[in-house]
Amino acid sequence: MKIIHTADLHLGRQFNGLALDADHETILDQIVSALVDHRADALIIAGDIYDRASPPANAVRQFNDFLTKVASETKAAVIMIAGNHDSGDRIGSMSIMTDTNRALIRGVVTADEKPLVLADAHGPVAFSGLPFAYEYAARECFADEALETPQDVLAAQVAAARRNVPAGARWVLVAHAFVAGGSGSDSERPLTRVGGIETVSPQIFTGAHYVALGHLHKPQSVGSHHIRYSGSPLAFGFDEADSTKVMKLVEIDAAGQVAVEEIAFKPARKVSVMRGRHAELLLGRPSSDFVKAILTDDAPVIDGMKRLREVFPNACELSYEWSERAPSIKSTGGVARGVADPVNVLGDFLELVRAERLSGSELEVAAAALGRLRHQENAE
Template sequence: MRILHTADLHLGRQFNGIPLDSDHAAILDQIVSAITSRDVDVLVIAGDIFDRAAPPTSAVRQFNGFLARVASETDAAVVMIAGNHDSGDRIASMAIMTDTRRALIRGAISADEKPLVLTDAHGPVAFTGLPFAYEYAARECFSDEALHTPEDVLAAQVACGRRNIPDGTRWVVVSHAFVAGASSSESERPLTRVGGIETVSSAVFEGAHYVALGHLHRPQSVGAPHIRYSGSPLAFGFDESDCQKSMSLVEIDAVGQTTIESIPFTPIRHVRVLKGRHAELLLADRSDDFIKAVLTDDAPVIDGMKRIRDVFPNACELIYERDEQAPEVKSLTGRALAVANPVEVIGDFVEHVRDEGFSEKELEVVASALGRLRETEDVK
């Protein structure tokens, strides 16, 4: 059986205030093409389908159109779960009136996770979808006040899913978590509300023949080759500029052994860090890529960013190499502290206050205001 493992689409996201609608459209096209050209049996989307709980209408329409294409242009089944950026209820609503023989869509945590069972030439393969849930929701779901960490929650979910897997069935688990030992990126939102240990042990997935993970944005296996992150299809920060984004084509044989092939994504705009003297960078070919310029000039350059944007209209950052030599600061958890995205910080506050995220119009106003602030700082 062939599985195309993807995750962390983050539809509706912006890169430093710049919309990514066209970038996401190209990525979704490439996923559909991979399904058809590689004879994929199952498409897996391991959470963070949208960038926030209340995504813009354009993102919802984009994803609905994508699912319609998968349903009409391919024979692939779909398994997808909600991630920590998603609204579980929104994702769950997509399961209403779907063909349950061809789709498993899990938005809200459940104490009775039933799998989607598909059959190939070697017999049944069971897919269990474990949507992301915070501890308070898990305590209510499982009636267990002893669930205090993400690992406690995931262990309870896996145990519930395992009970519904017939003996001798090959088993695929889809989850959204931070598995200990994996490499993170700056653009990922922590999975704990107030501090705490957010990582989980790969041992909680014991018995699964393949674990399709979401949350971390770099493609990687962790703990064992069959426990894998596909990574996000787009880079969402300059720390990912060196990362080749890909989807994972997984083939499971008769006894549950897996072979994994990475299929690279081709973005329409790359994320690049350019280093050199200001005058040298101005000689480069014009590009719409997202650029972080690291200047090696000894003296400050007048109107540095404005002139860089004549060549790179989507330049987002300009710093001097001498300012990057600050000593490294390590977090107590061993994970690099991420620089908060201002839009996310404001959005989280709004959602906390009124139990509802930004509307599309409100997002435009906030993004516009932040853009004007950034331009003011560039002028200074």
């Protein structure tokens, strides 16, 4: 059986204030093409279909059009779940009056998780969809106040799903979680409150032949060859600059062993970081990519971003190499200080931006000004 696994579409998202509608349309078309080209039996979308619980209308229309193409142009079944960015009720509403022989859509957690069962020449394959759920919702669903962590919640969901897997069936689990050992990126929202433990053990998935995960935006396997994140189809931050985004083509054999191939997405616009002097960057080949420029110029460039956008219209960030290096605060006389001397701090700053410290006359002016401020504070 052949499966296309993707996740974390984040429809409706922007990149530094720039709309991604056209970029999303490109990757959605590529998913449909992959389903057709590889004659896939199933499409898995492992959560975070939308970027927020109340997505813009254009994002909803875009996804509806995509599902229409999948239904009309392919024979693939669709298995999708809500992620932590989605509204579970919104995703769950898509399952109403849906062909249950060809779709499994899970928006909210249930204590009686029934699979979608497909068949190939070797017998049945059961797909269980486990939507993301916070602890309070899981406690109510399972009537268990002891569910206190994402690990507890997912363990209860897996147990509920395992009970309904037909005997002898190969089992595919779909979940949205941070599995221990995974590598995150800057664009993921935490799955728990501040200070909580959001990771779950890969041992939770014992018995599954393939685990299709969402949440982490980098494609990777965790704990075992068959536990996989597809990653997001688009890069959403400069920490993912020049990375290759993929969907997974998964083939399950008669014994339940999986072979995984990565199909690279071809984004309409890439995410790139450029480094060099401003004048040199302006000589580069024009590009519509999302660009962060790190300038090596010794002094700030007048209208640096405006001029950069004449060549790179989607330039989003501009910084200077020297500004990304933290200044060292120097103390006098080797005495440890709880608070640095303001004159020294000012001297360090000027040395950083103009490569020379305060002159004697400047030192006098700075000291006198700070003295007047201290006097005013004491008078008040």
